[in-house]
Amino acid sequence: MTDSTKNTFSRRSMLATLGAGAGLAGLGAVTSAKAADLPSPETVETFDVVVIGTGLAGTVAALEAASSGAKVAIVEKAPENRAGGNSAFSAGIIAMPASQSAGDQDAFLEDFVAKGKGRGNRTVYELMAKAARADVDWLRSHGVEFLPEGTMPPYRIATATTAPGPYMGMPRTLADLRKKITGMGGRFFFDTKAKQLVIDGKGAVSGVRAVGPAGVVELAARSVVITTGGYAGNPQIIAAYSDPNAEAMMVRGIGWATGDGLVLAEEVGAGLRGMGGIMALHIAAVDAVETAAGNPFAALPYCISVNQEGKRFIDESKGYVAHGKAVLAQPGQRASLVFDQQIAELPPSQTTMGTFRRLGIEMAEAATLEELAEKIGVPADALVATVNEFNTSVENGTAPKASPPKAALAGKIETAPFYAFRSLAPGVTLTFGGIMINEKAEVLEADGRVIPGLYAAGEGAGHVFYDDYVGGGSLANCLVMGRIAGREAVAGIR
Ligand SMILES: Cc1cc2nc3c(=O)[nH]c(=O)nc-3n(C[C@H](O)[C@H](O)[C@H](O)COP(=O)(O)OP(=O)(O)OC[C@H]3O[C@@H](n4cnc5c(N)ncnc54)[C@H](O)[C@@H]3O)c2cc1C
CATH class of the missing domain: 3.50.50.60 (FAD/NAD(P)-binding domain)
Structure with a gap:
């Protein structure tokens, strides 16, 4: 040949x-x-x-x-x-x-x-x-x-x-x-x-x-x-x-x-x-030490993501690429995913928590939202206000139209203990x-x-x-x- x-x-x-x-x-x-x-x-x-x-x-x-x-x-x-x-x-x-x-x-x-x-x-x-x-x-x-x-x-x-x-x-x-x-x-x-x-x-x-x-x-x-x-x-x-x-x-x-x-x-x-453009990159928000497997992508759509000011900034159900790119635009380029016990029990969260535990990546866990805020380094009053506002929108059925919206998989964050995958940083996974x-x-x-x-x-x-x-x-x-x-x-x- x-x-x-x-x-x-x-x-x-x-x-x-x-x-x-x-x-x-x-x-x-x-x-x-x-x-x-x-x-x-x-x-x-x-x-x-x-x-x-x-x-x-x-x-x-x-x-x-x-x-x-x-x-x-x-x-x-x-x-x-x-x-x-x-x-x-x-x-x-x-x-x-x-x-x-x-x-x-x-x-x-x-x-x-x-x-x-x-x-x-x-x-x-x-x-x-x-x-x-x-x-x-x-x-x-x-x-x-x-x-x-x-x-x-x-x-x-x-x-x-x-x-x-x-x-x-x-x-x-x-x-x-x-x-x-x-x-x-x-x-x-x-x-x-x-x-x-x-x-x-x-x-x-x-x-x-x-x-x-x-x-x-x-x-x-x-x-x-x-x-x-x-x-x-x-x-x-x-x-x-x-x-x-x-x-x-x-x-x-x-x-x-x-x-x-x-x-x-x-x-x-x-x-x-x-x-051209940031569009041509795949950026996920990941644990800054374990960048490869420290990507809580499976749990993300069920959580809320907050920036260092304790505020939501993206529809989390859009998935981890849209989320990672949005984190790039946040103060300090860091975000945390907040969730509660009910969300923690869902299989996608269990998978992510299992991976984090296997890798020894610390997750924040707290009896109250105020305590969680301290552990993830955001203002407590801001985090409580963000969660309350989000829970109200879920209760009223207005989450898909909230600002930012959550088009799918919106569930209230209300059952202690509260958790966070914290201080996630943008990392390039692949290029397009x-x-x-x-x-x-x-x-x-x-x-x-x-x-x-x-x-x-x-x-x-x-x-x-x-x-x-x-x-x-x-x-x-x-x-x-x-x-x-x-x-x-x-x-x-x-
Ligand atoms: C942490 C992480 C998790 C991911 N998880 C998934 C997932 O679950 N599902 C999914 O769809 N995608 C995932 N991706 C993306 C996916 O892994 C990659 O896009 C894909 O593996 C790329 O495969 P490839 O064969 O094109 O290149 P690679 O797997 O990157 O292989 C390219 C090879 O070419 C070699 N090479 C480069 N230049 C030269 C040269 N000049 N001479 C000789 N050899 C050379 C490199 O050393 C390398 O071994 C993930 C990416 C990362 C980083």
């Missing part, structure tokens, strides 16, 4: 001169991840498909390609014991339609479209609606275990969470899948950073130049799949495109989600989309903008032209989300588009 890779050359210098890509200067001007021109390596190893990155998107792309008999190499800049990217850090929740019925697929699609204010990538949502459930079953067929199916109110979706539970299942899942890939002849190159794409005389991408423990290596291939994740760990890109205060935001996942794939793709002419691709995961130039031999999937591709997303949507995107990329990367060769 593979060609020799004579006459390869890098277009980086030419493109840098032309200032190709998004913005006037392109990502190269804003990121320290910019690729350097590399000397020709001593040896060139030849594969059918090279996948860059071992997150969920890269892992399923490699598995799909290897399953069809292709000779696959996977390049990962992390050492083997840190493989898996943000996927390994994640809660492992995958969104899927509640069933394969047309009605449930439509409900899934509508929830995603609405959440992205109609500006998310509808093509990808349609592919997710059609394939996410079946792709979860495909993972099962490869030995991946899930908890019993869940739901995520108020969305009309089902969730598949990797066993043994949130924030615990993904490292094992990914490690097991890597073993499968190795068993099918796939070769992993850990500690090896992709620095440049190689272009052949026909203008097709024909390999990757990377730097690993033995120095510069070239992995020649007929298809290259970029699955390097997003740019949450690159404040330069965030500041340039989204928010000048990027340095002040916490990074919830791995620091090396630095947008490398966006840079690599842009250097060979790929278009980027959806990079990325490399332009089509429904086959082929990488596109800004004018829609396909770059032959180059595919991309996962968080850094497809500008899938805008403003907000439905929980579990990112891993669903990685799974569905990762599989498509792996399949199409092989089909493209044949």
